[in-house]
Amino acid sequence: MTDRHKLCRTHRSVWLLCLGILVLIYQAAPSADAASLSNAFSWNLHLSLDGVDNFSGGIAPGAVGNATGKAGFAFNTARAGWWSGGRLVTEFLALQNGCPENYVGDVQGVNNLTCLNRGALYKLYYRQNMGNVTLRAGLISANDYFDTTGVANRFLNVSYGFTPTIGVNVPGASSYPFSSLGVMGSYSADGWTAMGGVFEGDAIHPLRNPYHRGNMVWLEADRSGSLDGGNYTVKVGAWRNSQIPQYQSALGNDTSGLYSIGEYRWKQAGMAWGGFLELGAAPNPVNTLPWYLGAGLRLRHFWLARPGDSLGIGMARAWLRGTPHTAETDVECYYSAKIISHLYLQPDLQYVIHPSGSYPNALVGLLRLHMRFS
Secondary structure, X not given: OOHHHHHHHXXXXXXXXXXXXXXXXXXXXXXXXXXXXXXXXXXEEEEEEEEEEEEEOOOOOEEEEEEXXXXXXXXEOOOOOOOOOEEEEEEEEEEEEOOOHHHHXXXXXXXXXXXXXXXXXXXXXXXXXXXXXXXXEEEEOHHHOOOOOHHHOOOOOHHHOOOHHHHOOXXXXXXXXXXXXEEXXXXXXXXXXXXXXXXXXXXXXXXXXXXXXOEEEEEXXXXXXXXXXXXXXXXXXXXXXXXXHHXXXXXXXXXXXXXXXXXXXXXXXXXXXXXXXXXXXXXXXXXXXXXXXXXXXXXXXXXXXXXXXXXXXXXXXXXXXXXXOOEEEEEEEEEEEEEEOOEEEEEEEEEEEOHHHOOOOEEXXXXXXXXXXX
16 A cells, blocks of 8 residues: 555544544534634644753754644533533644754653654544543543643653653653544542543554554542642552554553652742652563653742743653663753743753763753743
8 A cells, every 4th residue: 555545544534533523513412503603612822942952961962943833622512502511622733843862862852842743633532521520532642631740841851741651661652742542531529530541552643543553541540639738639540551563663562550640739938839759660571661750849939020930940760771871860940931921931951861871961951932822
């Protein structure tokens, strides 16, 4: 089969998925006037421009630039006058990015928006809330809901947003900038949330023969509450990747693992603090990265004249197998400045100790300009 025929098959799958979801919603929907339908739509736009420079160490000094854009739309069934709790979400992604790992040589990834050039449909799913229960089905990025650390969302190193015991050992896992077909559900009550989901095993090519490329199962339990004047969240999760032998080298072996996240937010002297601790375990001998430890602090509202600014410092350590050094450690600090409404400028500095367990220590500087609208 030619590349053109494969591309046509992929595009056909995308449109069939879109059409199927729209037909199901249309058949279930009562009539609504034009004003209600207009009110039901919302949109968002995110644009990011990055510069990444490996000043010294690693493989070699060098710099790359990145450009990332996301545009999304959502349709709320309650606002349309139909039924409550329904929401249809779609998002498109465009990337034109360099790969700083070619200079730094690290495993974890100093920048979470790099090493890929693509334009694609990123999300297309339906969500339904029913009391304490939430269901989602369609083209979903599993990492939007599983293995997330809210306090760490401004850090640029990939490990703070996606535990490397998953991301490195299972390249086909469903996480930005990839998504996969899947179904998931959650139940929340009295400060507890339980989640589970099943996703196809190839998020890199989510619509290419999706039922014959393995699967990945996620389970997570969260607990949130108040403690000593602050708010905490504790998460414990497990995952299992099942992949057929012919795709294991590209998408990940049959393997499994655990992760845990702890977050604590508190206020002191008018300043908003946040701390986090992340743990990852995938001890199966087939995994090249069996253990992970991450931790950090974030501070907001420390400058009365600039309430939208934040700063943070963190450490991400990934243990490795078969390398001269047993681990790679990344130390990161950043300052995120709100320039005007919807516009942020973030300088970031990272020091990578033993990149990939093999290369000299690297000093990396990053600068991100981020715009978001809705």
